[in-house]
Amino acid sequence: MATRGLSADEIKRRAQMAFDKADAxxxxxxxxxxxxxxxxxxxxxxxxxxxxQRLAKEAVEAETAAIVAAEQAQAKAEQIEAKAAAKAAKTKASTDKIAKAAEKLAKAAEKAKKAAARV
Known part of the structure; x- marks a missing residue:
């Protein structure tokens, strides 16, 4: 910046303007x-x-999934228990039927023995 031929006030004014510009x-x-x-x-x-929010949502989803899985497992267990009970009842009925038939056969055999003993 040329300062030749400028007054001291003009030099100060220009310097102040440059300073103000830099400060701005x-x-x-x-x-x-x-x-x-x-x-x-x-x-x-x-x-x-x-x-x-995402972590809270994932926690809720995980908890819900665990609850659903537990409910499904419980339902499956109940279904298996019901099938086992039905099978046990069926087996018991068959066993009772066989026992009655064996009892009848035993009575018939005893009658046959008595009849054979009379003859």
Missing amino acids: RKQEASRAMEAEQAERDAVMQKTARLRA
Whole structure:
């Protein structure tokens, strides 16, 4: 910057203008950095909130899945128990039927023995 032929006041005025311009740039840069930092903070907060929501949702889904699995296992166990009880009842009925038939045969054999003994 040429200062030849300028008065001291003019030199001071120009220097002050240059200083003011540089100061204004610094302030603008500072505001821009603050705005950028605020934006980063907002993104971080939103990310943290969304992560917390996702984790809570996953926990609820896992708990629900565990409950459903337990209910299904209980239903399956009850179904197996019912089948086993039905099979046991059927087996008992068959056993009772066979026992009655054996009893009848024993009585018939005894009658036949008595009849043979009379003859």
